[in-house]
Amino acid sequence: MHRLYEYGDIAVFWDSEKCRHQKKCVTGSPQTFDFGRRPWIDLTKAPTAEIWKTVNKCPTGALTCVYTHNVKIETDMDNCRSVAFSVSETGVEEQIGECDFKRSKEGWIIYHTEVSPEFSEKGIAKRLVYKLAEAAEREGADIIPTCSYAKKVLSCAEDGE
Numbered sequence: 001m002h003r004l005y006e007y008g009d010i011a012v013f014w015d016s017e018k019c020r021h022q023k024k025c026v027t028g029s030p031q032t033f034d035f036g037r038r039p040w041i042d043l044t045k046a047p048t049a050e051i052w053k054t055v056n057k058c059p060t061g062a063l064t065c066v067y068t069h070n071v072k073i074e075t076d077m078d079n080c081r082s083v084a085f086s087v088s089e090t091g092v093e094e095q096i097g098e099c100d101f102k103r104s105k106e107g108w109i110i111y112h113t114e115v116s117p118e119f120s121e122k123g124i125a126k127r128l129v130y131k132l133a134e135a136a137e138r139e140g141a142d143i144i145p146t147c148s149y150a151k152k153v154l155s156c157a158e159d160g161e
């Protein structure tokens with residue numbers, strides 16, 4: 001299971017396959033991480049610095065995080081994609097990336113991920129892939145990544161991007 005949590009200037013990824021329940025997260029920020037709550041991660045409950053420090057102590061890499069850099073991620077199911085928008089201080093939105101999939105009887109085939117070069121190395125591509133993975137899982141669909149980047153994020157996910 002892949003989940004993306006976003007609030008303010010931070011985005012947190014959680015990969016349940018890697019979660020070994022050593023509960024360092026719960027100890028580090030009990031208001032944020034609570035296995036008895038749904039959703040179990042609530043980024044509104046503690047300062048970003050506390051959450052960031054706690055995520056970086058996750059011993060298995062199940063939790064990772066990036067700053068959002070004023071970029072929001074949305075799903076666009078009509079066009080089978082997730083989309084990244086850079087939001088200016090005046091609220092103007094500009095599309096700067098997307099991740100595309102097509103439906104098949106085997107599942108959602110994620111075949112393309114792209115982010116504008118000036119926004120690279122900010123974790124935006126990973127947010128795009130996680131957004132789709134979460135949507136697929138919530139729909140009960142299997143995820144079939146054919147895009148090399150999505151494959152890397154969803155299978156080995158040791159990348160920071």
Ligand code: SF4
Nearest residue numbers: 020021022023025058
């Ligand atoms: S610290 Fe990491 S591995 Fe341990 S319970 Fe929390 S998310 Fe899972």
